[in-house]
Amino acid sequence: MNSPYVTPILKSTDEAYDIKTFTFYYPGKIEPGQFFMIWIPGVDEIPMSVSLIHDQVKGITFRKIGDATTALYNLKKGDRIGVRGPYGTVWPLEEKMRQSHEAMNRMVDTVRLIERDGIPVKIVSGGGSGTYMTSGLVKGMTEVQAGGACFLDRFYGEECHMEDEFEYALTVVSTITSRPIPERAIMDAGFKTMSDGESGNPLPMNRPGITLKYLSAEHGNLELEPEAQGLAIGDRVEWKLGYSDTTTFLHNHFVGLRNDRVVAVIPLLARGLLT
Numbered sequence: 517m518n519s520p521y522v523t524p525i526l527k528s529t530d531e532a533y534d535i536k537t538f539t540f541y542y543p544g545k546i547e548p549g550q551f552f553m554i555w556i557p558g559v560d561e562i563p564m565s566v567s568l569i570h571d572q573v574k575g576i577t578f579r580k581i582g583d584a585t586t587a588l589y590n591l592k593k594g595d596r597i598g599v600r601g602p603y604g605t606v607w608p609l610e611e612k613m614r615q616s617h618e619a620m621n622r623m624v625d626t627v628r629l630i631e632r633d634g635i636p637v638k639i640v641s642g643g644g645s646g647t648y649m650t651s652g653l654v655k656g657m658t659e660v661q662a663g664g665a666c667f668l669d670r671f672y673g674e675e676c677h678m679e680d681e682f683e684y685a686l687t688v689v690s691t692i693t694s695r696p697i698p699e700r701a702i703m704d705a706g707f708k709t710m711s712d713g714e715s716g717n718p719l720p721m722n723r724p725g726i727t728l729k730y731l732s733a734e735h736g737n738l739e740l741e742p743e744a745q746g747l748a749i750g751d752r753v754e755w756k757l758g759y760s761d762t763t764t765f766l767h768n769h770f771v772g773l774r775n776d777r778v779v780a781v782i783p784l785l786a787r788g789l790l791t
């Protein structure tokens with residue numbers, strides 16, 4: 517671990533009532549998207565993204581939130597901070613597009629070789645939710661495997677920041693089966709119905725005051741705030757999913773809705789098959 521580079525604050529700018537930008541001399545290289553560990557002597561060391569890169573002068577822009585950021589906020593021009601880094605990975609979009617095009621084109625070249633030997637290739641499938649914007653443009657590809665983006669779930673929406681581009685299209689609807697006490701409800705959906713765990717737990721949609729405590733195999737245990745305690749046996753709760761892939765394979769059909777009307781029932785033909 518490198519030790520902090522101790523450097524004075526060159527300039528302090530108020531951006532809003534609780535947000536400041538500090539600039540400081542730091543000779544090391546850092547790319548947009550990377551972050552420093554900023555040491556506030558005697559207080560703490562905290563991560564801060566770089567917000568200004570001007571040759572050897574760098575900057576951070578931060579909000580006063582707790583002890584460390586408040587102590588940082590109270591520093592003045594000439595006070596010293598420690599700077600360690602840079603940290604974080606740089607992954608420029610142009611490079612990502614170049615690499616994914618290269619990989620897809622190799623596959624399409626292979627398809628052409630197979631076809632030249634008289635074997636028809638009807639489906640050329642690849643890519644994923646993270647590369648749909650580039651793989652879909654490769655000539656010769658017939659399918660992009662962007663299920664997570666197309667359905668959207670908490671993993672792709674929140675962790676992969678795709679919420680701004682896509683809507684949550686895939687949900688599971690459960691029914692309340694038991695109301696043992698005012699603060700608790702039991703529903704008929706457990707982890708045999710929708711996945712939970714590392715990719716994020718399901719979240720109730722448009723139902724304030726409901727928290728999922730846990731999913732057992734066939735039931736879900738819900739905690740209810742007073743505003744949700746009108747929930748009755750037979751009521752339906754719609755769930756935003758943690759991870760769509762590990763939910764769809766548990767079901768026999770997609771039920772397609774448009775304007776609250778069922779317009780299609782699509783069988784999940786690959787259900788239960790090995791991948």
Ligand SMILES: Cc1cc2nc3c(=O)[nH]c(=O)nc-3n(C[C@H](O)[C@H](O)[C@H](O)COP(=O)(O)OP(=O)(O)OC[C@H]3O[C@@H](n4cnc5c(N)ncnc54)[C@H](O)[C@@H]3O)c2cc1C
Pocket residue numbers: 551560562563564565566576577578579580581582583584585586
């Ligand atoms: C990689 C990385 C880059 C970061 N870059 C920046 C940056 O450029 N600018 C910046 O202002 N912050 C940035 N942060 C967040 C910053 O590191 C934290 O705000 C800081 O560590 C909080 O320390 P504290 O002692 O002031 O607050 P704490 O006492 O640790 O937190 C006080 C309370 O505020 C909550 N909290 C902490 N941070 C935030 C937040 N950002 N938004 C909402 N609630 C929060 C905590 O959960 C806690 O409840 C970054 C964090 C990471 C991991």
